Amino acid sequence: MKSHLLRPVYVVLGIIAAILIFRMLYVPKDFGVHERGYMYGWYRKGNEQEWKAVSIKYMTTEYCKDCHADKISMITKTPHAVIPCENCHGPAREHPSDPPKLSIDKSRNQCLRCHYPLPYPTSGRANIRGIDPEKHNPDIECAMCHNPHKPGLGG
Amino acid sequence: MFSRREFLKNTIKGAAGLALPLTALELITPEMILALKQDSAKTRWVFLIDTYKCVGCGFCVKACKTENEIPYDANVTRTWVERYVVTKDGRLYADSPKGARDGFTTNKIDLGLGNYKDIKKEEINKAFFVPKLCNQCENPPCVQVCPVGATYQTADGVVLVDRKWCIGCGYCIMACPYGVRFFHPVYNTAEKCNFCYHRISKGMKTACVEACPFGARKIGNIKDPNDPVTVTILTERVSVLKSEYGTKPQVYYIGLSEEVR
Structure with missing residues (x-):
C-alpha cells in the first residue's frame, strides 16, 4: 500500500495512543468499581477519606x-x-x-424558634408555652428577665 | 466471488452477532453471584424521623449548615424543615422559609413572591412539621446519571460527591426525586447531605441529630438488630417518601401524612 494512504492511519493511531497515555496518567489508581458494583460504586476510592477528614x-x-x-x-x-x-x-x-x-445567641428569634405560639395539633410545638413577640416586651432581650439556664422569672 | 446464498447467510450471521449484547459474552462465575447475594457490609446507615416530636425550631438546619460549611446566608441547605397546614376548607399550605434555618416564628405561611397567608387557629384542621434530608437511597438515581463517576455509594450506604471529580453538569440535581441536591455556591459542584460522614465514621451522631432538642431525628445502623432505630423501623409503623419511584429511600418517618410530598 502507498504511504499516503497509511499516513492518516498513523495519525489516528497516534491520537488514540495519546488519549490512552493521558488517561493512564490522569485517572488515579484507586478509580474503579468498588463495593456497590458498576452502577453505584464506580468512583475514586480516595474521596471517602477526604470526606472523613472534614473537621468536626x-x-x-x-x-x-x-x-x-x-x-x-x-x-x-x-x-x-x-x-x-x-x-x-x-x-x-x-x-x-x-x-x-x-x-x-441572645436574639429574640433564638427563643421564638420554640416559644412563638403555633397551635398545631399533632406537633410537639402545641405543648410549648409561647408568647406574642409583638406584645410581650418587644424591645428587650428575653434574657433580661429569663435566665435561659433557669427560665422561670427571677432565675 | 460471493454467491447470493453466501451473501445472505453472512448478512444474517452478522446482524445476529451485532444484536447479541456485549454483556451476554461476559462469563458469570458462581463466586460473582454469591458476592452479589451476600452483602458482607456490617453497616448500613439509615435515618428515622418522628414528625410528632418535631416543633420546627430549625436548630438542625442551623447546625448542619455550620458543621458542613454551607454558606450560611445562601439559600441552599443540605437539610430543611417543611411546615404543612391543612385548613378546614381542605386547602393545603406548605412553606419552608430559608429552609427553616431560623425556625418558624410566625403563623403566616410564606407563599413566595412576598405573599403571606395568615391562618387563624380556628381554621386549622391539621398542621405539622416534616424535616427533610438526603434519603441515601438503596437505588440512588442521582448516582446512575452521573457521567463521570463523581457521585457514588459507599459500602455502608451513604451517597457521596467527589468534589474533585464533579464537572457540575447538574444531571444528579435533576435526577433526585426528593430535591435534596444543589450546587455548592463556593465549589460549584453538586452538594448533598451525607449523614455527616466525617462524624458517623468516627462513632458520633450527625450534627442535626445532636442539635435536635426533642429527639425527632435519629440515625442508626439497620444491620445491627439491637440498634433502637432498627427496632423501631422493624416493629413500628413507619413510611418513606415517594416509594413509587423505586429508589428504596432509607430515611424512615413516623407520622407521615398523604399531604407530604
Missing part, C-alpha cells in the same frame, strides 16, 4: 460537662435540659484553644 465543629454537651458542670447542673433541672449547649453558644470546635471564647 459540634462537640456535643458531653464535651462541655467537665468544665461547665455548674451550668449543666442548673439547666438539667429545667425544661431547657433538652437543649444542647451548642444550640445557643455555637459550635465548640477546639474550645478553649480555638475559639477561646464562644458566642451566645
Whole structure:
C-alpha cells in the first residue's frame, strides 16, 4: 500500500495512543468499581477519606460537662435540659484553644424558634408555652428577665 | 466471488452477532453471584424521623449548615424543615422559609413572591412539621446519571460527591426525586447531605441529630438488630417518601401524612 494512504492511519493511531497515555496518567489508581458494583460504586476510592477528614465543629454537651458542670447542673433541672449547649453558644470546635471564647445567641428569634405560639395539633410545638413577640416586651432581650439556664422569672 | 446464498447467510450471521449484547459474552462465575447475594457490609446507615416530636425550631438546619460549611446566608441547605397546614376548607399550605434555618416564628405561611397567608387557629384542621434530608437511597438515581463517576455509594450506604471529580453538569440535581441536591455556591459542584460522614465514621451522631432538642431525628445502623432505630423501623409503623419511584429511600418517618410530598 502507498504511504499516503497509511499516513492518516498513523495519525489516528497516534491520537488514540495519546488519549490512552493521558488517561493512564490522569485517572488515579484507586478509580474503579468498588463495593456497590458498576452502577453505584464506580468512583475514586480516595474521596471517602477526604470526606472523613472534614473537621468536626459540634462537640456535643458531653464535651462541655467537665468544665461547665455548674451550668449543666442548673439547666438539667429545667425544661431547657433538652437543649444542647451548642444550640445557643455555637459550635465548640477546639474550645478553649480555638475559639477561646464562644458566642451566645441572645436574639429574640433564638427563643421564638420554640416559644412563638403555633397551635398545631399533632406537633410537639402545641405543648410549648409561647408568647406574642409583638406584645410581650418587644424591645428587650428575653434574657433580661429569663435566665435561659433557669427560665422561670427571677432565675 | 460471493454467491447470493453466501451473501445472505453472512448478512444474517452478522446482524445476529451485532444484536447479541456485549454483556451476554461476559462469563458469570458462581463466586460473582454469591458476592452479589451476600452483602458482607456490617453497616448500613439509615435515618428515622418522628414528625410528632418535631416543633420546627430549625436548630438542625442551623447546625448542619455550620458543621458542613454551607454558606450560611445562601439559600441552599443540605437539610430543611417543611411546615404543612391543612385548613378546614381542605386547602393545603406548605412553606419552608430559608429552609427553616431560623425556625418558624410566625403563623403566616410564606407563599413566595412576598405573599403571606395568615391562618387563624380556628381554621386549622391539621398542621405539622416534616424535616427533610438526603434519603441515601438503596437505588440512588442521582448516582446512575452521573457521567463521570463523581457521585457514588459507599459500602455502608451513604451517597457521596467527589468534589474533585464533579464537572457540575447538574444531571444528579435533576435526577433526585426528593430535591435534596444543589450546587455548592463556593465549589460549584453538586452538594448533598451525607449523614455527616466525617462524624458517623468516627462513632458520633450527625450534627442535626445532636442539635435536635426533642429527639425527632435519629440515625442508626439497620444491620445491627439491637440498634433502637432498627427496632423501631422493624416493629413500628413507619413510611418513606415517594416509594413509587423505586429508589428504596432509607430515611424512615413516623407520622407521615398523604399531604407530604
